[in-house]
């Protein structure tokens with residue numbers, strides 16, 4: 001690993017690679033141990049070199065956007081966490097089409113659209129994180145997903161190539177994107193919006209209103225589980241008596257049972273235990289296995305199994 005660090009650092013004079021970097025400040029749940037190595041390249045070229053070298057050396061690589069949908073374990077996370085936080089530019093190609101870096105924050109994009117009188121992404125109001133993370137998980141609400149606005153996506157592939165895909169060549173479904181199967185980094189996307197109409201403001205308000213009913217004030221990562229087909233994970237969790245369950249400082253919100261909150265000093269292991277407890281309760285009472293929406297990065301057993 002020391003040799004890898006030296007190789008990486010000598011190939012990347014413009015990207016600082018740090019060791020033992022605390023991950024909790026980088027994740028909205030405020031938990032997680034330390035990344036053995038951590039880097040946040042500030043250009044796609046530097047990202048390409050870094051990702052390539054790490055893949056060639058068989059170093060475990062974890063791509064981190066805004067950290068609003070991830071849970072790293074406590075302790076040392078072996079390998080390198082590569083953040084997109086410094087890939088954050090937006091370039092308008094036409095009045096309605098932009099090339100947007102993966103690390104561009106979704107709330108900043110919403111603001112930019114509002115200022116330009118553009119619409120189409122009202123459903124994303126209040127979703128934190130980056131565009132890269134949103135595409136990787138097809139983030140959305142109310143039956144809509146970010147994939148609806150995407151024209152093209154540029155990625156760095158595990159074999160070292162840079163690929164540009166038309167959106168038609170990517171498959172998406174509810175909180176799923178085929179780009180997340182296998183190791184790659186989404187580095188930018190071309191997106192097209194539309195000119196806003198007066199009714200778009202009402203639609204936006206209705207999404208914000210719905211957000212207002214969700215827990216706030218304590219750190220969380222949004223919904224813990226995906227909704228099973230034709231059902232609501234929150235409702236199933238509520239009916240299974242999960243509200244208020246806690247492990248250490250991790251607690252299931254009593255406002256919305258699909259939210260796990262960090263009351264202050266939760267450990268990742270507390271949150272993981274609570275996720276498993278909730279999942280087990282729903283399984284025991286309904287026979288339904290909930291699929292986590294949160295991504296568990298860096299755990300020695302990457303499969304979520306109860």
Ligand SMILES: Cc1cc2nc3c(=O)[nH]c(=O)nc-3n(C[C@H](O)[C@H](O)[C@H](O)COP(=O)(O)OP(=O)(O)OC[C@H]3O[C@@H](n4cnc5c(N)ncnc54)[C@H](O)[C@@H]3O)c2cc1C
Nearest residue numbers: 065066067068069129130132133134139140186221222295
């Ligand atoms: C309060 C709150 C409310 C939320 N509400 C919603 C909601 O309504 N709808 C919804 O869908 N989500 C919601 N979320 C979850 C989360 O905000 C989204 O999933 C978001 O899109 C994740 O983006 P991120 O940049 O934070 O990704 P991260 O959490 O950093 O990463 C998530 C996953 O994407 C991968 N990833 C990130 N960036 C890249 C990249 N550039 N290339 C390849 N892979 C990448 C990571 O490796 C990881 O597997 C909410 C979260 C919070 C905290």
